[in-house]
Amino acid sequence: MKIFLKSLKKNLNKLENCIFCQIIKGSIPAKKIFEDEDILAFDDIAPKAPVHFLVIPKKHLSTVSDMQEEDQKLFGKMIFKAQDLAKKKD
Ligand SMILES: [Zn+2]
Numbered sequence: 001m002k003i004f005l006k007s008l009k010k011n012l013n014k015l016e017n018c019i020f021c022q023i024i025k026g027s028i029p030a031k032k033i034f035e036d037e038d039i040l041a042f043d044d045i046a047p048k049a050p051v052h053f054l055v056i057p058k059k060h061l062s063t064v065s066d067m068q069e070e071d072q073k074l075f076g077k078m079i080f081k082a083q084d085l086a087k088k089k090d
Contacts, residue, residue: 020056034085039078041085051089055082 022028023042030042033053044052055078061067067075 018060018062021060024056024058034081038074039081041081051086053082053085053089055085 019028023030024040030040030045032040032042034041034055037058039055039057041053041055044054057071057074057078059071059074061071
């Protein structure tokens, strides 16, 4: 879950400057490992561990503070997808 929390810690306020939105749009290349209508998972560009990937929501959320109650399901999905992908990569 370190992976998931790292992405949330980034304080990226402006949508146009958001690296994750640019990765989702494809303007910044990433080695995608999973994608659906809600989330995207990709390998970290500078891995700090043998298995190091990020799972991000396609909906722009700068910080944990921006999360709404309606995002509960989305974040639950991200956590379980991260767990699933980590198992497959082990
Ligand atoms: Zn964004």
